[in-house]
Amino acid sequence: MGMEDDILKDFLAESKENLELLDQQFVELEQDPENEELIKSIFRTIHTIKGTSGFFGFTTLEGIAHFAEDILSKLRDGLIKVNEDITTMLLQSVDYIKAILAELEANGKEPVDTEYLDFIVDLRNFSERIAKEASGSPEEAQGEEAEEKTQEPAEAEQAKDTKETDKSEKEKEPAEDKEAQKAKDEKKGTGKNPESEKSSEKPKAAKKKPAARKPAPSATHLTETHVRIDVHLLDQLMTLAGELVLSRNRLTQLANQLNDPEFLTANQRMSLVVTELQEQIMKTRMQPIGNVFNKFPRIVRDLAKTAEKKVQLRIEGAETELDRSIIESIKDPLTHMVRNSIDHGIEPPDIRVQQEKPPVGTLTMKAYHEGGQVIIEIVDDGAGIDPNKLRKKAVDKGIITEEQAEALSDREALMLIFQPGFSTAEKVTNISGRGVGMDVVKTNIEKLGGTVELMSEVGVGTTIKIKIPLTLAIIPALIVTSQGQRYAIPQVNLVELVHLNPNLMERDVQRIGNSEFYRLRGEILPLIRLRNVLRLEEEQQQESVDEGMNIVVLNAGGHLFGLVVDSISDSEEIVVKPLGSHLKHIPVFAGTTLMGDGRVALILDVVGITSSAAAGDDAMKHGTVVSTKAVEDDHQFLLLCTIGQEEYFALPLALVNRLDKIKATDLEFVGGKEVIQYRGHSMPVIRLENYLPISPLPEQDEYHLIVFHMNHKDIAFLVSQIDDSLDLAIDVEEGTFKQEGILGSAIIKDRTTLFLDVYQIISMHDPDFFTQEELIANVPARILLAEDSTFYRNLLSSYLTGAGYEVVATEDGQKAWETFQSDHFDLVITDIEMPRMNGFELSRKIRDEGGNKDIPIIAVTSLQGEENRQRGLEAGIDDYQAKLDRDQVLRAAANLLGEKAMETAA
Amino acid sequence: MRQTNETLPAVGEKGKVIEMAMAETSQFVTFYYGKHFFGLPIDDVIEINRMLDVTPVPMAPDYVSGVVNLRGQILTAINLAKRIGLATTEASDDDGKEHNNVIMGNREEPVSLLVESIGDVMTIPNDEIEPPPDMIEGINLKYVNQVCKLDSKLLIILDSKALEKAENNKNN
Known part of the structure; x- marks a missing residue:
């Protein structure tokens, strides 16, 4: 639908322009009937309308255009000459066409009114008569033609009848019907005794009907709502708006300095206008993402057919708007991802049926705004991606080593798909594997300042989530200073700001080797000093201690780090300007911008900073810490x-x-x-x-x-x-x-x-150090521990045993399940990520197969995530704890065991 | 000058002579850095601008002093002395000095050449312009196109293309 809407819009805009021109041309034609160019031009316009309306299935419009074209073609070929009647008829056609177009624009449908059908009939007859006049041998010409043509109007008639039933203009109906009937009779009559009927008919058409009809069409003014504008002009306006924003910023600074109330008010007013202007100009660049999404029903259909799969495409949020330049650049990546989903994701119908899924797979393309960004999701309910398959593949292809592969979490393993040279298709089909890998997709999206995430569950489906900025030209940014220079940090990367006073700094900032860390709510945040990254001379390290520390917490592609800066100023809308060719290669800068005072500030590239910190020799250690700061298990x-x-x-x-x-x-x-x-x-x-x-x-x-x-x-x-x-x-x-x-x-x-x-x-x-009533086992209990990492297994059993529990430790879920079946336990503590059987599966097995709903299960992870917690609850896990948090684990164990004891007692 | 004198007598051909003389001379924007006197073909220079604020760019190549704002366009500022390898005594410690900007290069991406002071625009007969000698003290010859021996000094005509060409991916 969406695509057609667009074409329709274009068609309407174009036709309107042309029709305005037609009016003028017809008048000219009357003055200069011999002008062939003019006739040709008119003919082309009508021809286009005929073609397009045929494409859309607008039968009335097509009919009018068809017969008008008929007349025009004879004019063009010189068979007949322009006279007043012809011009009147043609102008009438134009009026009707306009009326229909207006209706189309308003309601998206052709008007349902016999008036139009009548006109078609008149027009057809008129055209026929002219044809006969032109051919000079009426009998012959008309025999065939008439027969052929009676069919069409008859159909039109039928269509009209059905349409009319749901029409509201009741009073009109009888009259119209009669007229239509008359027209029908006339039509039929034409075949039999043309001469007499024709002559009597013509005046009727010319005199009676126009009187009745004319008011309707001429009353509809086709208002100009669309203007074609050169894209460059828009870009230029955009640049100028950008400059205006900068000047405004400067004025605002001055106004604040001068503190003249009148100036302030005036400036405030201008500020509003400029903001509005900028937004409006921005809008000229905005287009609904539907413009791209529209192409997909067709693509999906074709792909599904080739792949012999059944896929239903759902599009959500097609009206979400974003910058035109971005829309253009996301089309290819999206196509590629959709292609992958159909080719690798959605299973063939028979397999789907076996898996108790509906035979028709669903592919959803969704777009929505979130926090100044546009999120696009491509969701399929297909086979999902098996992280182990990816691991294996990556090792086979030599992208990573086996050890690395094992160390990857499932989530990270999924991201392998974006590695260069990686293609999961076991066989290269003609759909996928055209040499464009997912790595290109990722690179292209990152070029736009976006990110790609992939989530997948085997058997359930895959979701690809793309985040892209609304526009590239103007971005909100935070201004910070280091060594007296200002730098802009794109707000997209900003997580939070932390200011530490000297006391807190002493307590919470730790220096280990060459790296510094800050404890942000219990999480360890690696710190990078901006002045170190930029290799600015260290003035006095101590000096900052007195003033405390300003930390800008940034998100660099999924992991957080703290950037230490001298001071933090305002947040501003900045216009991104590229760096010159001499400076482009510096990874820590993304571009430049002009500040309100006319000076230049550099825009920091957050991802570049982390990689640069890693590359620098002395900063090597920061780097390894930062770039591998992993959030996964173990x-x-x-x-x-x-x-x-x-x-x-x-x-x-x-x-x-x-x-x-x-x-x-x-x-x-x-x-x-x-x-x-x-x-x-x-x-x-x-x-x-x-x-x-x-x-x-x-x-x-x-x-x-x-x-x-x-x-x-x-x-x-x-x-x-x-x-x-x-x-x-x-x-x-x-x-x-x-x-x-x-x-x-x-x-x-x-x-x-x-x-x-x-x-x-x-x-x-100090044997009593941990003595704390609630944490000590008050009832002797047997705990089954499942943990694949030796380190954690020993750590956990050590403190659990220390707290007075009897612990049976196993090295994975499978082993734990076997042990569980052959023994009695009061509590299960399990890791999540384990080979052979993970914590979720173990939990499910205990609950479902073991039929044991009561035994408390605690899952332990190195880091907790809300997502895991949810999944865990579904799998029957009672509690979630961090492995290293002895107190919490023990407390949870004691609580759960206590509850259980109470229940059994009761 | 000599040329014009010689051809003066032929009054009837005056217009033609001037045309010829113009065809045979070139105009140069001249400027100074240290004891050296430089010129750039006038066509390569877009404008001269005094005292634009230079914003330093950390980690930039050595010869780049920073960036400047020229009416909304952000240009790379290249320090002439450092670019052409002038002896360190002249180039060192001059980051704090005030410079004049010679905006030059192609119009798509001009650069600002930082020089000490601006001289006149000189018109020089083409036949007085020579290829550079094998060596000029302290200057990398790849940036020198030609020279012209003037009465008291040597005008070093620089190669604007070489000056503005980025040397990317160098270690810095």
Whole structure:
């Protein structure tokens, strides 16, 4: 429908222009009947209308145009000459055409009125008569023609009759009917005795009917609602509007400085107008996304046919508007994705039926506005994408190594599809695999400042979500300064702003190796200093400590980081201007813009900043942390530290509350335990050599302190050196170093590193440290633990056992399920992402197959997500906890076991 | 000058002579940097602009001082001395100095050439223009098109195409 609407609009606009011209041309023609060019031009116009109306199925319009064209063709061929009658008839035709067009524009339908049909009849007869006059041998010519033509009007008549039934003009009906009937009779009569009928008919048509009809058509004015404008003119207007916005910004600054109330008011008023003007001009560039979506019904139909699948296309939000230039550039990526969905996503009908899906697959294209962006979703209810298949493929193709593939979360594995050189089609069909990969799709969308996400569930379907900005020309941006220069950060990337006063800064910003981190509501946020990224000379690092710290939290393609800037100013609408060829290659800049004071500011490229930070030599460590800051399971930020020269340790950074340095002289012995005065409290300090078989901490003037805050108390480990922090997929071996206080070992940076069991060590130091009524098992309970990572398995069983539970640990869901069937347990704690059987499946199995609705199930993840929580609830999981959060896990366990005990008691 | 004198007697051909003389001379916009005297063909220069604010661009190539705003168009500002490799004594520490902008190059993407001071527009007979010598102290010859020996000094005629050409993907 949409596409036709568009063509219709174009057709109407074009016809209107031409018809205005026609009026004039007809008049000219009367003065200059021999003018062939004029006749040809008129003929072409009518011909076009005839063709297009035929395409749309506007029969009345087509009819009028057809006979008018007939007459014109004879004029053109010189068979007849223009006379007043002909001109009148033709002008009448034009009036009727106009009337129909007006109706079409208003209602999208042809007018239902016999008046028009009557006119067709008149016109046809007139045309016939002329034809006879022209041929000079009436009998012959008319025999065939008449027979042929009587059919058409008869059909028209029928159509009219059916239409008329639902017409409201009741009074008119009888009269019209009679007339129509008469016309019909006349028509039939023409074949029999042409001469007499013809002559008597003509005057009737000329005299009687025009009187009745003319008012109607001439009353309809075809108002000019569309004007064709050169696109360049629009672009120019856009640029000028941009400049105007800049000047306005400058004026606003001046007005604020001068503080003259009158000036302020005047400026405010102008400001409003300029904003409005800019919006309106913007609108000239806006087009509904339907312009692109419209092409898809056809594409989908053809593709489905070729692929021998049944697909129903649903389009939602076709009216969503966005910049014309963007619309043009998203067409190809969209086509490609739709192609993929049909080719790889939606299954053939027989398979769908087997899977109890409707045989016709549904493909939905949806567009909507969200937060200043346009979201386009392509949803299919097909087979979905199997992340394992992608992993395998990627390894086969040498895109990633096997280890990397295993380390990928399912979500990340899905993103493999966007890797260059990746095509999931097992066989290349003529639909997909034309050499344009999904990587090109992604690149093209990213070029527009957009992002692509892919979500898929095997057997359920795939959703591709594209986010693109509304327009590219003017963007809202945040202005920040660093070393006295202003920089603009596109608002799209902005998540939040944080200002730390010096006290908070000391508490929450941690420096590990060369990297800095900030604890943002418990999450660890890597910090990048803008001045470092831009390689500006460090003036005084200390100076910023006094003023606190300004952190702009940014989202760079899915992961967050904090950009530290000197100060944060306003948010402004900026006009993006490209950088010159000498500067284009600098990755951290996306362009330039002019500020209100006429000076230039550089626009930062947020993604470029992270990659640039990674590329810089000394910034290498920031980079690895940032770019691999993964949100998936089993990845953890680890803190690496040493004792003496050769003992290397690692522990999860998330457990650490802060890091500090102390002087050896600050250490005190109280009651046989080592403590230190720390923030007004006396804090116990643990030397690891007391609990682990390692060489003792050598005497140093200064020690590093790793402070934990657990169970409302502070406690610290004493180490020689804090080396670094790394984001790693934790893969520990437990064999060699299995002992209390150690979770296992791994090779990190070519060194054997021991993973500390922080909870265990603290408990060894102070058995009562974690004593807290609610967290201790008050009933003896057996817990089944499913966790594939050795590290976490050991950690979890360590603290669960410590809390008094009996723990049976298994290394994946399958194993857990087998164990569950052969034994009795009071509680299940399971990881989500596991090989063979994941946590959701395990939970479902326990609930459904095991028929055990009562046993509490807790899922543990490295990071929680609302999405997982939802899925978990559906799978029958009772609670969600972070693996490392001992207190919460224990509390949840105690609560759930307590509830269960209550229930059974009752 | 000599040429015109020689052809003066032929009064009847005066118009033609002037035409010829014009055809045989070229006009140059001249400017100074340090002790050197430079020129650019007048056709390559779009305009001269004093004191445009230069916004530094971190991580830019060494010879780029930053960007300037020329009536809404943002141009790359190229420091002449650094671009052509003038001896470091002349080029160093001059970022803080005030410069004049010679806006030059193609109209699609002009650049602003930062120079110390602007000289006159000079008309020079073509036959006094020579190819550059094998070496000019402290100047990279790839930016020099021609030279012209004047009474007291050497006019170094620069190659605007070489000056404005971006050397992308260099390590910087």
